Amino acid sequence: MVPPLARRALLGAALAAPALRGAAAQSFPDKPIRLLVPFPPGGPVDLSARIVAQALSEELKTSVVVENRSGAGGVVGTDAVAKAQPDGYTLGFSSTGAVAVNVTLLPNNPYDSRKDFAPVSIVAGVPTLLCVNPKLPARSVAELVALAKAQPGRLNFGSSGPGGTPHLSGERFKLATGANIAHVPYRGAAPAITALLADEVEVAFLDLPVLLPHVQEGRLRALAVTSPQRSPALPEVPTFAEAGVQGMEIENWYALLAPAGTPPDRVARLHAATAAAMARPATANQFISQGARIIVSRPDEALSFIREEVGRWGEVVRAAGVKAD
Structure with missing residues (x-):
């Protein structure tokens, strides 16, 4: 409706x-x-x-x-x-x-x-969604940041390519939190999701619609969304502001x-x-x-x-x- x-x-x-x-x-x-x-x-x-x-x-x-x-x-x-x-x-x-x-x-x-x-x-x-592979022991943004700081440079985040809002969302996240996570660009969202599902990268910033079915099926874990309010499509997922990270309102x-x-x-x-x-x-x-x-x-x-x-x-x-x- x-x-x-x-x-x-x-x-x-x-x-x-x-x-x-x-x-x-x-x-x-x-x-x-x-x-x-x-x-x-x-x-x-x-x-x-x-x-x-x-x-x-x-x-x-x-x-x-x-x-x-x-x-x-x-x-x-x-x-x-x-x-x-x-x-x-x-x-x-x-x-x-x-x-x-x-x-x-x-x-x-x-x-x-x-x-x-x-x-x-x-x-x-559409907002950007931060997702992780379920094998990663991070169930919140705070836990992801702590993990990245404990193992600087080990984690990678995938995006749909250089310069897109998913890529820049990841860069903003790094600046806002001090998390050292390397960027791995892919030729579009679909191959980036394939890599995330296969655990080739542990983290991804991508548009919410393309990640939504994988989150709903439990194949990926969503940690935060870049919209000012929670998305009606994923009401249980907090905004970045709610997760304690400011300046992440990106569409x-x-x-x-x-x-x-x-x-x-x-x-x-x-x-x-x-x-x-x-x-x-x-x-x-x-x-x-x-x-x-x-x-x-x-x-x-x-x-x-x-x-x-x-x-x-x-x-x-x-x-x-x-x-x-």
């Missing part, structure tokens, strides 16, 4: 959608749309993209085909969107790290998110992007369809049940938000001295 506040927000988006549809060219789209995901199949961005693609296909009355174009921490696929023909038929579904962090993290990042995209909408935000957001130069009427048509898609109870419930927060922002709001996030995460990268692994 969609919570009342979320329901009102989704209803507002749905009411706004017809006006935007009227402003858009009704002949678009008249062929399938490619939705590029810059991460491997099975990760949180991919799973969310497929939910949105299905709903968009129904709203637009054409196929929206997900294509995974992974590599270099999201750079390969996100750059492919930036350089695609700006006709509305190639879109991207990307996240904070690839869109906002890489601009600062990578000296030669091939795109500038502040000017190379025509954002359609920010669609959702990974997902954005639907078109290349810069895409005709405004087509962007408006895509946004209208996205607003209607996210207003569908079935779509919204899939996100909310996984601990995600629904966001439907106008294209201009999304562009302003991305520009602000590039600046904010740039400060974090510089302050923490984070380098691309």
Whole structure:
């Protein structure tokens, strides 16, 4: 069931959608749309993209085909969107790290998110979850910190790749606690989870939705979540603030992007369809049940938000001295 506040927000988006549809060219789209995901199949961005693609296909009355174009921490696929023909038929579904962090993290990042995209909408935000392999004798954040300090440099934490919010969550945790835990980046969340389950790494910081089924099945132990309040999906797991670690409120957001130069009427048509898609109870419930927060922002709001996030995460990268692994 969609919570009342979320329901009102989704209803507002749905009411706004017809006006935007009227402003858009009704002949678009008249062929399938490619939705590029810059991460491997099975990760949180991919799973969310497929939910949105299905709903968009129904709203637009054409196929929206997900294509995974992974590599270099999201750079390969996100750059492919930036350089695609700006006709509305190639879109991207990307996240904070690839869109906002890489601009600062990578000296030669091939795109500038502040000017190379025509954002359609920010669609959702998810917290990061700190999990450990059950073999690790740590049942709380305090016990993990004590273990890491007793054996400095022995523990490793896995992430979905350098520069993403899971990686930066781990770096912030190290700064806040003084825990000496080495970072091991993987090519997406799915291989990082495989490594955690196999005890190749003992700790992982990853988006909550992709870890949720493993925690629910008892295959992984969740210690804390980066949201300001406990997640309804895992109400027994404390926030980092409750666990005694401050400054860990972090959210990974997902954005639907078109290349810069895409005709405004087509962007408006895509946004209208996205607003209607996210207003569908079935779509919204899939996100909310996984601990995600629904966001439907106008294209201009999304562009302003991305520009602000590039600046904010740039400060974090510089302050923490984070380098691309």
